[in-house]
Amino acid sequence: MSTQIAESRTFKADPVSHAYSWVTGRGLGRFVAELPKIERFEEQFKTKSDRELRKYSLGLRHRAKSGESLARLLPEAFALVREAGRRTIRMRHYDVQLIGGMIMFNGAIAEMETGEGKTLTATLPMYLYALPGNGAHLATVNDYLAKRDAEIMAPLYEMLGMSIGVVEGQMPSDARRKAYACDITYGTSKEFGFDFLRDRLLIRQTREQGLGVLGTLMSKEEEQNELPVQRGAYYCLVDEADSVLIDDARTPLIISSIPGEAEERAVACYRWAAEMAKEFTEDDEYEYDHDRKSVELTIEGRLLVRRLAKPPELDPVGLVDLYDYIERAIKVARDFHFNQHYVINDGEIVIVDESTGRLAEGRKWSGGIHQAIEAKEEIEVTVATGQAARITVQDMFIRYPHLGGMTGTASTSAAEFKKIYKINVIRCPTNRKVQRKIWSDRVFGTEEAKWEAIIEEIRELHAIGRPILIGTRTIEKSEHLAQLLEAEGIAHEVLNARHVAIEAEIVARAGAPGKVTVATNMAGRGTDIKLSQEIKELGGLHVICTELHDSARIDRQLVGRCGRQGDPGSVRQYMSLDDDCLRIGYGPIRAKKLAAIGERATGELNSYASLFRKAQRKIERKHFGDRKVLLYHEKMRKKMHREMGQDPYLDSPD
Numbered sequence: 070m071s072t073q074i075a076e077s078r079t080f081k082a083d084p085v086s087h088a089y090s091w092v093t094g095r096g097l098g099r100f101v102a103e104l105p106k107i108e109r110f111e112e113q114f115k116t117k118s119d120r121e122l123r124k125y126s127l128g129l130r131h132r133a134k135s136g137e138s139l140a141r142l143l144p145e146a147f148a149l150v151r152e153a154g155r156r157t158i159r160m161r162h163y164d165v166q167l168i169g170g171m172i173m174f175n176g177a178i179a180e181m182e183t184g185e186g187k188t189l190t191a192t193l194p195m196y197l198y199a200l201p202g203n204g205a206h207l208a209t210v211n212d213y214l215a216k217r218d219a220e221i222m223a224p225l226y227e228m229l230g231m232s233i234g235v236v237e238g239q240m241p242s243d244a245r246r247k248a249y250a251c252d253i254t255y256g257t258s259k260e261f262g263f264d265f266l267r268d269r270l271l272i273r274q275t276r277e278q279g280l281g282v283l284g285t286l287m288s289k290e291e292e293q294n295e296l297p298v299q300r301g302a303y304y305c306l307v308d309e310a311d312s313v314l315i316d317d318a319r320t321p322l323i324i325s326s327i328p329g330e331a332e333e334r335a336v337a338c339y340r341w342a343a344e345m346a347k348e349f350t351e352d353d354e355y356e357y358d359h360d361r362k363s364v365e366l367t368i369e370g371r372l373l374v375r376r377l378a379k380p381p382e383l384d385p386v387g388l389v390d391l392y393d394y395i396e397r398a399i400k401v402a403r404d405f406h407f408n409q410h411y412v413i414n415d416g417e418i419v420i421v422d423e424s425t426g427r428l429a430e431g432r433k434w435s436g437g438i439h440q441a442i443e444a445k446e447e448i449e450v451t452v453a454t455g456q457a458a459r460i461t462v463q464d465m466f467i468r469y470p471h472l473g474g475m476t477g478t479a480s481t482s483a484a485e486f487k488k489i490y491k492i493n494v495i496r497c498p499t500n501r502k503v504q505r506k507i508w509s510d511r512v513f514g515t516e517e518a519k520w521e522a523i524i525e526e527i528r529e530l531h532a533i534g535r536p537i538l539i540g541t542r543t544i545e546k547s548e549h550l551a552q553l554l555e556a557e558g559i560a561h562e563v564l565n566a567r568h569v570a571i572e573a574e575i576v577a578r579a580g581a582p583g584k585v586t587v588a589t590n591m592a593g594r595g596t597d598i599k600l601s602q603e604i605k606e607l608g609g610l611h612v613i614c615t616e617l618h619d620s621a622r623i624d625r626q627l628v629g630r631c632g633r634q635g636d637p638g639s640v641r642q643y644m645s646l647d648d649d650c651l652r653i654g655y656g657p658i659r660a661k662k663l664a665a666i667g668e669r670a671t672g673e674l675n676s677y678a679s680l681f682r683k684a685q686r687k688i689e690r691k692h693f694g695d696r697k698v699l700l701y702h703e704k705m706r707k708k709m710h711r712e713m714g715q716d717p718y719l720d721s722p723d
């Protein structure tokens with residue numbers, strides 16, 4: 070299949086009429102041709118009892134296990150799932166959702182507009198791939214979505230005799246094994262990846278009949294007769310495929326080896342330095358380089374390090390190392406802030422991705438920064454020990470012989486998907502015509518002028534009762550906007566992606582009359598915003614984008630919160646000449662010049678809008694380049710390991 074992105078097509082709303090009136094084009098034609106076959110089976114299934122449907126499903130399973138191709142079984146399987154959906158959860162898959170399901174079945178990424186019902190669409194390929202009994206996995210971006218989606222869809226699967234399991238963080242091994250033993254398993258890519266690594270370590274340990282690294286990693290009970298939890302990789306459907314396969318591609322999942330004496334000493338150093346950092350003041354004991362964001366102790370600072378009281382564990386540590394620990398502790402105290410750069414979940418530091426505002430689970434800062442922050446926050450210091458096992462998110466998914474994806478925003482990265490994963494992106498038509506109105510961009514000279522105009526727009530729309538959702542680039546900026554709203558006396562909610570479950574509920578209510586919600590772009594992603602008739606008549610939800618992100622995909626995520634399922638809605642993009650994206654895209658010199666123009670200007674500078682989008686494309690190209698380099702290095706690393714007869718996942722250097 071070649072990379073084909075079909076142009077937008079107009080469809081008749083499915084529940085109203087069975088007849089579909091689209092212009093078939095390249096890429097979609099063969100899927101459209103399957104629809105009448107599915108409908109014929111559906112007619113037949115409508116007359117069957119629940120028991121008969123289940124029996125039919127068992128028959129399909131038997132045929133798949135006997136080697137009948139899944140592609141041949143597709144019309145029957147999809148018709149069964151559609152009928153089960155209608156009976157159990159009162160949702161009959163739209164024709165466009167059947168097309169989405171076929172795209173995902175065929176190893177491609179279905180790009181479906183936000184709100185088009187990806188959760189329901191996923192049941193189609195998941196059921197079909199579960200038939201042969203090798204297990205079908207659905208990877209979501211967080212535990213909350215895995216659990217929520219599995220719970221919603223469970224009655225549908227169960228009616229067809231399929232078992233469904235969820236893998237969550239903090240789950241014991243036997244519960245994990247049970248979840249993987251199910252026909253269908255929902256979980257995050259992080260959990261799937263760590264389970265793969267733990268199993269691999271276990272298998273090696275069993276083979277070597279020794280305790281080795283893992284012997285000490287596991288508890289006593291686990292040591293006895295521990296079995297792998299996974300059954301191997303067969304089919305994985307990746308939800309929010311752009312975010313997982315592209316944004317998180319570089320994230321390595323790492324299992325560390327056991328700390329020894331040296332690591333215990335390192336913990337003592339981090340803790341001591343964190344406690345002592347406050348004794349040092351800028352320009353007296355240390356100098357701070359604002360461009361490089363680095364800290365260097367002065368002579369006085371070094372003398373102070375010598376004088377400070379130290380616990381006995383630090384006796385063997387050289388002075389030069391102690392200077393490093395102190396410099397790092399000062400840097401962390403100055404530059405890394407709780408609730409802005411990181412949050413603490415279950416006693417662990419979780420990085421807040423500054424470009425998306427999303428929690429970057431599993432990611433760590435390097436160069437001892439992560440540990441220095443842990444010491445500052447007085448939580449367990451996870452010393453950087455040797456790696457017992459590692460895999461990148463990219464590698465983990467490449468292992469699945471059958472891979473599919475779904476997302477609202479992939480086509481801007483279609484070339485990258487093709488190049489890195491050899492996977493196509495196919496855009497799915499919408500069930501109802503998109504009614505979202507894109508209001509013209511507004512560009513201002515300074516951030517201050519921009520905020521003023523934003524507040525003005527909020528005030529006007531709020532006065533007529535329209536709900537407004539405002540997306541900011543960082544948590545800090547969302548808090549700044551919140552203060553401005555406070556000063557205006559406009560009641561609002563602020564979401565910073567800290568509590569995924571609660572925030573999903575708040576986003577769900579963002580469409581209520583007069584609601585003003587401020588959020589980083591990723592907060593509440595995957596949550597449906599329902600509108601009342603009254604709000605629809607007012608024009609629906611209005612979305613304000615306060616700045617361009619490093620990637621157009623992330624902007625589109627926010628845009629997609631309104632105009633869902635044919636609802637009315639509007640969007641406006643704001644920019645200012647001192648925005649981060651100009652600095653990152655064009656470098657500090659040109660950015661300074663632009664900012665100076667902005668300082669002098671008055672009123673709106675809307676003709677500059679294209680300059681911002683150009684900067685964004687430059688940043689996207691740079692990130693794509695970085696990811697290609699990563700892929701090359703990973704490939705070379707694995708090749709080297711294989712040539713040396715080693716396991717690329719277990720024998721990695723630090």
Ligand SMILES: Nc1ncnc2c1ncn2[C@@H]1O[C@H](COP(=O)(O)OP(=O)(O)OP(=O)(O)O)[C@@H](O)[C@H]1O
Nearest residue numbers: 160161162163183184185186187188189477595597
């Ligand atoms: N075939 C259907 N019949 C009735 N309701 C449906 C159907 N498909 C989806 N829906 C409803 O549409 C809403 C949106 O679905 P869902 O949240 O899965 O969309 P989404 O594509 O995942 O959105 P996002 O991209 O924002 O995550 C839900 O309330 C769901 O119940």
